[in-house]
Amino acid sequence: MSCSFERCLMKFAIALFSPAHSPASRRALRFAEAALAGGHEIVRLFLYQDGVHSASANIVAPQDELGVAGQWSRFIRDNRLDGVVCIAAGLRRGVLDEQEAARHQRPAANLSAGWELSGLGQLHEASQNADRLICFGGH
């Protein structure tokens, strides 16, 4: 955390537990945007439980709805953020990268660009390095 006369700038770790079609996923994205706009740092975005679906490249949102998964991918890329998907949660829910698809002989890799599969240790590491851990999930 760094503090100026006016206010403190914080390092945030943001964990998301809901899929892209959940209001929580959009809410997390809007929060993350506001955090950066406020001058804060995001040390990592970590997807867990159904949040792994927010990193799926296979989502086709209805034309009259927001494509949140695509927005996440662009957000991570445009801001050069560290986006991690829990590998155990991803495997359970069928969100795989090329390596895991090959390892488990599954027909397709669907992890969206900008995200990387890794272990729960990454959530703990982010929590240790951040000033604040903010979780989004549920509805």
Added chain:
Amino acid sequence: MATLHLLSHSPFSDGRLASCLRLLCAGDALLLCGDSVYALQSGSDHRKALESIPDSVALYALDEDLAARRLDALPARLLPVDYAGFVELCCRYERTNSWL
């Protein structure tokens, strides 16, 4: 060492709000997001429960969720926040407990 509790489920179909209210401490805060803003429905038991929270607990709601649901006649103590305000709250309180 206060906590910002984050809710997003409707209390009419879910027990998270009730559980949260039982363990609030003086100085904590509640931020209602998503369908949890329905707890503010005038005349409802959940509204009465929110109004009975001690004054030492601050009550916030995400403004976009209030507006989308056209909730009015809000309690005077309720402070709507936008996303910049949401971020500021997370800085102000030592930890955020999201009732996922």
Added chain:
Amino acid sequence: MARSMLVITRQSPWSGPTAREALDIVLAGGAFDLPLGLLFLDDGVFQLMSGQHAARLQQKDLTANLQALPMFGIESVFASRRSLSERRLDEASLALPVELLDDAELGSLINRYDQVITL
């Protein structure tokens, strides 16, 4: 000094992977020697019942994992007295030793940890 984390587990073992995934967060943190606590709240206390038969639902039994918490350095294990009592669970016959807390104590517990995840 390492930041401490409290994991609050609120789901029964039979309602999907959440009970297991909450425990996985705790075990992963324990493997890194991080200061962690685990609180069983609401339907999460159903994880503490002894003698359950996970195999009948073709599921993995989490009880052994829960009983192994001390081996991962996780000694701070709590349960809500109210949650147990609402569900008529006998405090004396739980599958693992837990510290029982009343509602007021639960709030103070949360405020003693640097971070909290409630699943």
